[in-house]
Amino acid sequence: MKNRLKVLRAERDWTQAQLASALEVSRQTINAIEKGKFDPSLPLAFKAARLFNLTIEEIFQDQVETV
């Protein structure tokens, strides 16, 4: 699962800590999601979409499995 969080953050000049606080998660959670360590929960994805005024699909992109 790829995501555009780092770019969206950069566009607004936000730190990971600021985004974390806006989404009410820890800074490490934001870091881990940006670095692809794990995927956010669906509720957290919705919260991010609301925050950035985008759809979930505009922020998170499912990897289409190329078999």
Add this chain to the structure above:
Amino acid sequence: MKNRLKVLRAERDWTQAQLASALEVSRQTINAIEKGKFDPSLPLAFKAARLFNLTIEEIFQDQVETV
């Protein structure tokens, strides 16, 4: 988190077991999600969206907190 899985299933005349198999999860998982016991993971939500050819937002609706 509300969702339209039951309706989408009914429109296609699918059982919970059939949807489960299409999404490669257990029947109990579909049942629990439909009954609102828990939210699906983001990857599972993407898979459902792909299956129904809808966006995540068209299937799952975040409860806006009315404080």
Add this chain to the structure above:
DNA sequence: TAAATATGTAAAGTTCATTTGACTTTTACT
């Protein structure tokens, strides 16, 4: 260059998504 801020990472613990297996209840059909 030193200090401050931002980012990356790791371990241990908690909570929740998901599985398996089994059982009960509901719905539909004969």
Add this chain to the structure above:
DNA sequence: AGTAAAAGTCAAATGAACTTTACATATTTA
């Protein structure tokens, strides 16, 4: 009414999301 399929539910187990604490590295700024 009897049967079969579908839906609902429960308990125990596993794994993944997320937290806290703590430290290391990188980047910015005084």
